[in-house]
Amino acid sequence: MSRILYRLGHHTAAHPWRTIFAWLAVVMVAFGLANAVGGTTRDDYDIPDARAQAGIEQLRAHLPDGGGASAQVVVHDREGDPLSAADLDGLVQRLGALDHVSSVSPPRLSADTATALVTVSYDVPVTDPDVVGTNGYQPLEDAVAPLRDAGLQAELGGELPGGAESQMKGTGELAGVLAALALLVIAFGSVVAAGLPLLVALMGLAVGSAGVTLLAATMDVSTAAPTVATMVGLGVGIDYALLIVTRHVEFLGQGHDRREAAGRALETAGRAVVFASLTVLISLLGLRLGGLPVYSTFGYATAIAVVSVLAAALTLVPALCGLAGRRLMPRRARTAEGAGALRVQRTPLTARWAARVVRRPVAFGLAALVFLLFLAAPVLGMRTWPQDGSSASPETSQRKAYDLIDTEFGPGANGPFTVVVDATRADPQAIADQVAGHPGIAGVTTPMLTPDGALGVFDAEPSTGPADERTSELVTALRADLPEGVEVTGTTPLFADISGMLSERLWLVVGFVVSVSVLLLAMMFRSVVVPVKAAVMNLLSITASYGVLTAVFQWGWGGSLLGIDHAVAVSSWIPILNFAILFGLSMDYEVFLLSRIREFWLRTGDATASVERGLAATGRVISSAAAIMVVVFLGFSTEADTVVKQLGFGMAVAIVLDATVVRMVLVPATMTLLGRWNWWLPAWLDRLLPTIEAERHGADEPRTEREPDRVGA
Template sequence: MATFLYKLGRSAFRRRRLVALLWVALLALAGVGAATAPAATSSSFSIPGTEAQRAFDLLEERFPGGSADGATARVVFEAPAGQTMKTPANKAKVEETVAALKASSDQVARVTDPYTAQAVSQDGRIAYVSVAYKVSGMELTEETRDALKEAGHSAQGQGLTVEIGGDALQSMPETGAGEIVGVVIAGIVLVITFGSLVAAGLPLLTAIIGVGIGVSTITALANVLDLGSTTSTLAMMIGLAVGIDYALFIVSRYRAELAEGREKEEAAGRAVGTAGSAVVFAGLTVVIALVGLAVVNIPMLTKMGFAAAGTVVIAVLIALTLIPALLGFAGDKVVGRRQRKGAAAGPEKQDKPNGGTRWARFVIRRPVFVLLVGVLGLGAIAVPAASLEMGLPDDGVKPVSATERRAYDLLSEGFGPGFNGPLLVVVDGGKATADKTVDTIKGLEGVVAVTPPTPNKAGDAAMITVIPKDRPSSVDTEGLVHDIRGATGDDVLVTGATAMNIDFSQKMNDALLPYLALVVGLAFLLLMVVFRSVLVPLKAALGFLLSVVAALGAVVAVFQWGWLGSLFGVEQTGPIMSMMPIFMVGVVFGLAMDYEVFLVTRMREAYVHGARPGEAIVTGFKHSARVVTAAAVIMIAVFSGFIGMDDQMIKMIGFGLAVAVLFDAFVVRMAIVPAVLALLGHKAWWLPKWLGRVLPNVDVEGEALAAGDHAGPQDPGGREKELVSA
């Protein structure tokens, strides 16, 4: 591995003009593809294997042309104090709005009059107009949305309060200033780390190129592959973070090789051969975690994982080829003045202990204390995770400043909390079966209203709407869904947004343990190959579990309990997004293994070259702690930039990933890991003899390079043989 990457790095350095031209051409090609591709539609949401999905499929089959997946809107009216919506003036205003909506766009399928559809509250104060569209919310034109908003605005005369809810107002998440701030912070950290504007600019430049290629490719293929609106945002989030980090490690190792007196081309080759090996395996762990999301068997999540994994692959390839090419262009400017002065001062000056050295020695002297503080601290933060409530966000979790939230509250006030989460019951049978189903549902507790069956043209299926007593995300509503399913036969299916959310959450729960076993198992094997140890990968996996549970605890405390919610722009608490735990497991595991690989490979490199266990820990921190710290701060800054977005899902994911990196990098990898290694001593690097013969020697430490033989990997020597024992 190291020998191949060494040759690749030297080749890219020598042929830097060709390499740079190829990457620029790829960026231009992806950009043209994105610019000329048809506009993306909203991703079709399906949950294979669930009753809600089977009901939806039955609706598509038995009620063709019903626009079941079309956007909807509710224009909600509230009469002023002392009036009702049935007064002539208010009624005329509503009817005028209905007429305006019908003529507003050819994308409108139907508009219901509240006075004929019984859409007026019992006290007469609140009424709503339902609007159904022929296309999904993401396919609505801006003219259609503007017409909807204008109709609501025009109706606000005479003291009427008018709010608009539904998914017709949804749009692509807008990129805010937060992401730009994150990149700026990353740039500042890089300048401080390297002391050179050129060295700091290389990781930023290559990360932006990689993300540009990845996101443009996703945009170009979005319509063909049915990619959702958040896919490119998540790919950008992850691709930008790992892109900067991977380039950071290559550049840092290149500067270290120059400091040892090597020529530039040789230094580039060795940097790619050593740090590049760590980048490859770190990238593989992230890709495994993201691609592994396919085991959940939810197409939307699978596509998000594959798209993000693609950006990670691009980031790895750029780090291995474009970075050494750009280093060739940079020349001496990649080295800051401080490093040049250190080189001129001699090896004694360069060997001066740094912050990483001092911290490692502190941990080695007090490993039990550091271990207990780290574990107990993260354990305390993880406590709120025991109260985790999962669901999918609806208009009820939006800030009160949003018209969708105010419409949601008005409907709850006028028609009951369950009105915002109606259940759609699909009957696969004739009139007798449908009537029997209505009678059965009316007898269940927690039901406010049941509409008469609406049969299809063939008379072999019917739809029934059930209004629960409680809000959509409540435990009682979930219980009602299960009660309906238990009280009716196999020919009666429950669906609708509320039932889909319940089935989605259940599917997430059922898939979490198999997914965790798959991802951790594969990464465990990969790390055994990298470190040629059993206990080091085991310690890495256990440390990850601690950090991810602590991160979930922080997410629950902020987004569900509301602690420090105003600080992070959380105006309304609610259940945690159903995909959050499994998504965090996937992404955080991959990112956590990045720091494990970068930090511990340097320790193992020192150990196999004869250093004692404690010395190896100190050496690893001396060379890697500063860079790992910078990488973690950059990743936290990038993820934190997405907290400022209006989209609740993106905000929650950005916060969760930021705190997870904070806990994993600074508590687990920088404190717990060296403490455990110090306690284990030589045993940390133990590998059974039979396993040592089975596992391939990929030479991540660059032993062949150190021996001066670039033809292929060599036996690391006596220390390596000591590690492989019975």
Template sequence: MATFLYKLGRAAFRRRRLVALLWVALLALAGVGAATAPTPTSSSFSIPGTEAQRAFDLLEERFPGAGADGATARVVFKAPAGEKMTDPAHKAVVEETVAALKSGSDQIVQVTDPYTAHAVSQNGSTAYVSVSYKVNGMELTDETREALKDAGHDAQGKGLTVEIGGDALQTMPEQGASEAIGIVLASIVLVITFGSLVAAGLPLLTAVIGVGIGVSTITALANVLDLGTTTSTLASMIGLAVGIDYALFIVSRYRAELAEGRDHEEAAGRAVGTAGSAVVFAGLTVVIALVGLAVVNIPMLSKMGFAAAGTVVIAVLIALTLIPALLGFAGNKVVGRKQRKGPKNDLQKDAKPNGGTRWARFVIRRPLMVLIVGVLGLGAIAVPAASLEMGLPDDGVKPTSTSERRAYDALSDGFGPGFNGPLLVVVDGDKATADRTVSTIKGLDGWAAVTPATPNKAGDAAMITVVPKDRPSSTATENLVHDIRDATGDDVLVTGATAMNIDFSQKMNDALVPYLALVVGLAFVLLTLVFRSVLVPLKAALGFLLSVVAALGAVVAVFQWGWLGSLFGVEQTGPIMSMMPIFMVGVVFGLAMDYEVFLVTRMREAYVHGERPGEAIVTGFRHSARVVTAAAVIMIAVFSGFIGMDDQMVKMIGFGLAVAVLFDAFVVRMAIVPAVLALLGHKAWWLPKWLDRLLPNVDVEGEGLAKSAPASEGGAAKPDLVKV
């Protein structure tokens, strides 16, 4: 592989104008496709195999046009202290609002009058208007949302407190500011790392081009493949992360080759042949993690995984072709001014001990101590993960500054905490069956209200609304859902947002172990092929699991227990988002294996070229530690930018990914990995002879380049490419 990539790098360097033109043409083509494609809508969300999904399907079949899967809104009215919503003046304001809502949009299915729908609290202080829409929240037009806001605003000015809740106002969080902050911080780190604006700009430029092509392609195909508006979120985040990382490692290796006296074309070829091999295998691990999301069997997650994997493939191809082409244009400017004095000075400077060298020698002297401290430290942080409670955060965890949260609190105060998460029971049967179901539910504990059965026109199905006593995300409400399902037959199905969240969480729990087994298993095989070792891939997988569990512990401590919550803007604790564990496993696994491959392949390269195990560790850190550190800091900066957003789910994702990269890069890869390798010595690179014969030699270390690649005409041959 190294020889092939070496030739590819030299070819891209020589024909740089053609290569650059092709990538610019691809970006333009994808941009035109995205600009001319119809506006993407939200993709259909379904959870195949769950009772909640079967109930929704039955509703769509037996209650056509009921808007069961459409958006909803609740306009909540609260009277001033000492007054009631039944007062004639307040009642007139509410009726005016109902009339305005009915005429406000053709996307509305139904608007209920609180005085005929018994939607006034017992003490008379609170009332609400329910609004049902034909489409989900992402497909509502701006005019529809504005009409809803205007109706509430008009009533607000007539003596009542008016708040609006529900998912009708739900929009995709604005990410532009967060991504811009991440790019600015990444720029600073790259300039400090390289000491050259040109070298720092190349990874950013190529990452933006890769993300632009990937996201534009997703947008162009969104309606054709039902990708929706949310699919590009993960692709953008991962594409930017790995795009910067991969280019960073190629550019860094290119500068190292120049420092050893090679001409520019030869340096580009060798950079792609060595670091490029690591990029290919690192990219494959990320692709495996993302494509593996299909194991969960939730179409939305599968599409997000495939789309993000496609963006990663683009990032790999750009690193292997566009980076060497742009290096050809950059010339000597890719090296800082102080380092342009000549190859001899640069080589001597590179040979001097640096921070990575000193740290590696410290770990080698005290490997057991470093290992124990690292494992115990992450183990202590992981303890809260044992108390993990999963669910889908609702309006109750939003900041109190939002209208949705104030509406949520007003309904809880006026109607009880369970009112914000009603259960919808669908009966596949006649009226007698529905009435028996109502009686059965009333015999259970945990409900606050049970409405009479509402049959459909054909009389072969009915709907029953059950209001729990406790809040939607509580254990008591979850128990009520299970009790209803256990006490009724197969012809009775429980759904609604609360039941859907419970089923979604259970499905994610059930899929976690198979997903881990698939991703870690395939990556183990891949890393065995790369490192030609059994213990190194095993150590990589165990270290990854340790860092992920520690990151989950930190997430639970902050977002579920509330520790340091005010520091991160967490106003209300609650369950951890159901997809958080699998999402973290997929994303962090890919990035963790990136750092593992880039750091350990340099050690492996030194080892196979004759250095002793301890010396190989020092060599790997001397060449790669600074770059891996820069890559990790960039990723932490990018993910931390999302912590400042108001959306609780986005805030949680940003925090979880940032701390996971922090733990994995700086504790696992930079401390535990060298400590374990130092303790194992030669055994770290042991591979059974029978397995050695079976595995193909992919030559990630570039050993074959010593035989096939020509020496630089004006520079010295690379000394560590001769096996001793």
């Protein structure tokens, strides 16, 4: 691979315009295909392994137009006056005339008759193109417009409006890109060098976006998958380009011409980038084990983005570096070089920091470990729950509707259960009476038979809200008490099932991703200790980020800074998704750092000095890359959708911890203490493992005559 990458870098730098025009052609073809045969994203909320799904399937089979989407319309008189029956009748008629509406419930009035709740049922699921997004939301807005014109408050809540109001706005994404550009200018001291990684990342991301559209033509791709793919693709794309550009500038500073510098940069840093991206792809593959179709689409879409930005980094970066020449170097360096001036080299900050950590590894290592454990402590009380109206932004109609229902009708009215009774096995009325007398149930509706008489269906309203932990316990208790042939379903029971399933599946995903990543690192670095230590530290930093996420969102510590006005549970989607993405990204930095440490180790055989030199050589680029990724992720945390907000914030926190506490303190401290044992590998395992090198050693310095003896070989 070294020879291939060297030739690729040398050739593209020698013929930059060919590469640039080839990429422009690829982008145009990709977008042309996406427009011609691409599909549209669509969520799949069917969960085959969820207990609540059985009841949904029964409704679909026996009740015409059953199992479809739903919405809630809340009408409120701000002065507290009774609502007009004529206004409510007109609302019901307008709602009933909407496309795909199968039924509209009679208005449910509050005790003072100043508030009315109307439930709208559809004959298609919420993921149907006819009702998804604004297609279903705008007709509801039009239906309540006359009431708003009359001075009444009319809010839209429930399943369908919630999906429409949680769509991305893109402002945070743009802010992240601009902040990344500013950081790149500071890091390189050159506008040309700063713009190059960002341009490469955006070019690769453009192809990746078209690829996701083509993927949507072959399978259901979640509407949130492009957001996750963009978030990760943009971050790693800038990182990969940044690493290669940094090595290219180093080789230029050593006196190599632009073609040779590009070839050597791709031969060294390019190898690290290839295998770093492989660790990301392995982590994304673990999402398939999450048990939900939506996770698979997250993995596929993000993998397409990662592969696209990787291809851009390996081809466009050397081409643009060859085109830019020495303009990539800071102006002061170019001026001093041209004048032949003698410059006094000041020891870089990262080198001084590395020397300090290596001198006192025990103190620094213990301090870092205690700090991470302190941040991780809140995770012991973390509770997960899928997003609902209670966690929406206060400015949204969904949240206003939720609060009105909670105040006027009780918290359980926001998430009633649907009880499905097999009429051949149990008496629906007897079951309704049993459920009504169950602790935690505020009331039930009169059972109704399906047209074929096979099922009895009624709603049961809990006395607690959907996100309340007691509600999930109530679902479990009802299922345990009710006889065979009775299913408790609906949005809230389905969410409870999802939360439990994902909590159990998390450990399967963790086990797979960690095992495969450790094996890959063992092949790359010919060590048992290094990959195991890397996995443990990555898990530690990710767990610490979960702890911060719990404190901010679930405990409400500083949540107002992120637009959260009250404490909310951590989204059930976050733990598995964040882990799979963050473990791969953390391994990126691990590969970048360890590849240089191992390079120096193989040259000198000095374990301690290798750690110090490796950290000094990579500390700046890792810190810069991490800072860029953090601002990109924080940009996404400004979105209104709570899941995206938690995803962006949690990933930003994890990257900060990983690039500072772990990569700059804990890794060098532990590697200094372990010394030569870092590279211990049993002889029998050495013979079994294929050899994969993260970088070709000696690209910029000659090797010593003999490599150090491997410990344990």
